[in-house]
Amino acid sequence: MFDSIEFLTRVNLNKPVRVGGRVGVIGGGNAAVDAARVALRLNECQSVQVIYRRTRAEMPAFAEEVDALVEEGAELRLLTAPAAILARNGTLTGVRCTRMELGEPDESGRRRPVPVPGSEFDIPLDTLLVAIGEDPDLKFLGRESGIDVSRRGTAMVAKETQATGRAGVFAGGDAVTGPDTVVAAMAAGKVAAEMIDNYLRGAAVQRHYDLVRPSHYVPPVAPAEQEDAPVEMPVRVEVSLLPVAERLGGFAEVELTLTEEQAMREAGRCLRCDLQTEDAKRQLVNLDH
Known part of the structure; x- marks a missing residue:
């Protein structure tokens, strides 16, 4: 049983990490997804199950990371909450879980998971990675x-x-x-x-913003003659990904590089927010005086 951050740290530092064939990960954030994807790349691991108490839509992890996790073979156990750790002779054997359903929204705005009575079931595991959020303890602040x-x-x-x-x-x-x-x-x-x-x-506790002169000025886009004139928005370049079969054999970079043509297209999508107003132009002119 590992804390997900400890697990990821040990793997990144090339320290020995032993996992069993059946790995479970508790959590739905980026740390949970990272831990699950790393576990899939370890030779001993045969399967990974991510246990999360809400639905996929509520997972705080980046959507593209969750997509990649599923593509690589992990199973998402959604609307599932761990209730007890199962062990025999001091060795982990699994997790007892409860099925959940979504109720009213909580303080975070997400619908609160509510246990379904009588829905307990066991998930056999050899290794458990815990990646649940922690809250700050500010009780000392009266x-x-x-x-x-x-x-x-x-x-x-x-x-x-x-x-x-x-x-x-x-x-x-x-x-x-x-x-x-x-x-x-x-x-x-x-x-x-x-x-x-x-x-x-003893100075004022306020931010000070220095205006830095860009290397060149880009004139603002001229307004269209018609308010409802269509605006052609350049589409974001999709980065090529390493095939799934080649990912799980090691820790090669999954997102591949852009071609020169793709890189130029992507750079052309920059809105140059710092230069798109007449106010910005006036400030740049004032820097010359």
């Missing part, structure tokens, strides 16, 4: 702390500065947003560090 906590149990901050309601205290990452990406947490940390520096120097 009302006198000056830091507000949302109904979801996360710290409330000013979006632009990561500042809490208490002067000199900043927060970011999953403690503010709930489960999110590492990149989002790092971005929040970068903003918080800048604001903490401002606070300690």
Whole structure:
């Protein structure tokens, strides 16, 4: 039995990881999907079942990653919640599960899974990977702390500065947003560090945006003569994927590279949001003076 992050870390560091033939993964996020796809690539693994308590539509994992997971042979056990770990003589033998149905929406906006009475069943497993979300423990923040906590149990901050309601205290990452990406947490940390520096120097706790001059100016698109004139939108280039039969033999990159022609087409889809307004043009002109 492994925590999914520990499992992924060990595999990426080439540390020994032993899994049985039947692997189960609990969770529906990107960590769960990553763990399942990695397990499929290990020689000992014969089958992978992903156990998730909601439907596929509610899975927080990226849709294309879930598609790839199914293509590679994993089974999705949807509307299924683990109720107990089964073991014999200290060795995992499986998971006892309960079938679920969707009820009213919860705080996240997704419909809350409700157990179906008398629907328990067992899934035999040799290895279990756990990839369920964790909530921040902010119980130590009493009302006198000056830091507000949302109904979801996360710290409330000013979006632009990561500042809490208490002067000199900043927060970011999953403690503010709930489960999110590492990149989002790092971005929040970068903003918080800048604001903490401002606070300690006695400067205003506010973001400062520097206008950087692009290498060249692209004129805004001229408006159409007719408001209902059709707009031709370039279609996103579909990246070629490694055939499934070649994926499971190792850890080769699944998404292949673009051709030169495809790369040029994709680059041509850039909307150049920084340059599409007259205001932006005026600001660029002012930089010359």
